[in-house]
Amino acid sequence: MIKINQIKLPVTHSDEALKKKIIKMLKLNAKTGFTYRILKKSLDARKKPELFYTYSVAVEIEDTKNSEEAIVKRAASSSVLIYKEKEYRIPAHGNIPLDRRPVIAGAGPAGLFCAYILAEAGFRPIVIERGSRVEKRTCDVQKFWESGILNPKSNVQFGEGGAGTFSDGKLNTSVKDPSGRNRLVLETFVRFGADPSILYDNKPHIGTDVLSEVIVNMRGFLVDKGVTFVFDTCVNNLDIVSKKLLSVYTDSDSNNNSEIKTDVCVLALGHSARDTFDMLYNKGFDMECKSFAVGFRVEHPQRMIDESQYGIQKKIILPPSPYKVTSNFPNGRGVYSFCMCPGGYVVNSSSTENHTVVNGMSYHDRNSKNANSAIIVSVSPKDFGADDALAGVRYQEKLETENYKRGNGLIPQQLFGDFCDDRLTTAYGDFDSCTKGNTVFAKLNGLMNADMEQSFKLGMEHFGHLIHGFDRKDAILSGMETRTSSPLRIKRDESFESNISGVYPCGEGAGYAGGITSAAIDGIKVAEAIIKKYRPDFK
Structure with missing residues (x-):
């Protein structure tokens, strides 16, 4: 087979346009028969609002007159090469x-x-x-x-x-x-x-x-x-x-x-x-014990994320946009998004009585009105107060039991602006929460230590420079995400x-x-x- 990388087409392209691009890049005769299989497809939004799909494809040529090597040589492009797919094989039995x-x-x-x-x-x-x-x-x-x-x-x-x-x-x-x-x-x-x-x-x-x-x-x-x-x-x-x-x-x-x-x-x-x-x-x-990360589920309107990632699109139907954000600070804390769910729901994921933990979920169509992601802060054994193998488990349990108390068994929520001001939320802002499991407004301040809480706030502020509106005051925080790994x-x-x-x-x-x-x-x-x-x- 022949592999072609970096085939770039507008997101509105037809299947015929992709075929024509393959013919052009391989310099094939229009009558030459071939089949192709998409190996990789990604969305390129770097020049929004102009959006492109970038493909890698594997092509099988029906031409018996020219070898694949000859076709690759004639194409004279670093994006065109001979391709042999690795086939998985189960190893032989031992003795x-x-x-x-x-x-x-x-x-x-x-x-x-x-x-x-x-x-x-x-x-x-x-x-x-x-x-x-x-x-x-x-x-x-x-x-x-x-x-x-x-x-x-x-x-x-x-x-x-x-x-x-x-x-x-x-x-x-x-x-x-x-x-x-x-x-x-x-x-x-x-x-x-x-x-x-x-x-x-x-x-x-x-x-x-x-x-x-x-x-x-x-x-x-x-x-x-x-x-x-x-x-x-x-x-x-x-x-x-x-x-x-x-x-x-x-x-x-x-x-x-x-x-x-x-x-x-x-x-x-x-x-x-x-x-x-x-x-x-x-x-x-x-x-x-090992390092992991904890934090809050953060919700935004999916439309806001789409406009930031895609630009304003009026006629093009695109899938709900994901995002990935990360920051590192002088105190050694990493703050980053985890398990981002476009068009998703915040879910009560508890498995133990008197403990509350949240996660994110979405269906295949990703059709809820909100995007959510865990925005989490790294923790290490020095934060656990001990270094035995189960120290991290005890730390998780401490956070989850306190989180349970804050919400009395429901998902405790607070708007980001109120979190920054250490104030109880009394109503949602311009959008409501999308959850699986009942919720209640409660203060999330103090669940993490002061150093981690400050890192979370700085991370949200930094992400606001990357995605406009990410640090909006009415972004909805749900507590807590503790089981990231x-x-x-x-x-x-x-x-x-x-x-x-x-x-x-x-x-x-x-x-x-x-x-x-x-x-x-x-x-x-x-x-x-x-x-x-x-x-x-x-x-």
């Missing part, structure tokens, strides 16, 4: 016989993709998920948003699909992976029902409504491949002798302390599995094993990922490590 099925703790992206690769290699893993299957989980979450009645075992954080199920479903990642794992993740989502555009959009997303359907379809496939799913069941203990795993114990409403004998357990935990972190810490796992890391060696033989820390909760795609990729890597070491030898 050690595995006569007991592997167990995966967690059915988030890391756990599901680890199960996917292991199943394709014939290992038939058992997936233990503390929350409910996505159909029941969706009902539990909706009930919580409407009534405030929390199910601690099935909620926005816990359940099939992980915390990302009730999010924007963003799939872009900074992970550079030449092995083809990134492409495999996207192709797998498409295979089970996602829009094919995620294969080439520069900032792909699925949306919580579509992602739920994809997960159900993926589960059905895995069951047909011999994977066993056990929902509403928590891994609550491990039998370890001489630093080697012998069994996994689980706890559910119907069966307490059920034993599963196994030699391999993948800890594909979410970053909210605090009771599991406690158990692992007490079992002697090598763990460390895991507050700890469960250490592992180059073979992906922990200091306990047979136990593989994996994904976001273990401290090795920061989103749906990166967690899925890490799940694939762990599966590969298991496949390279073992061969399935069970009935």
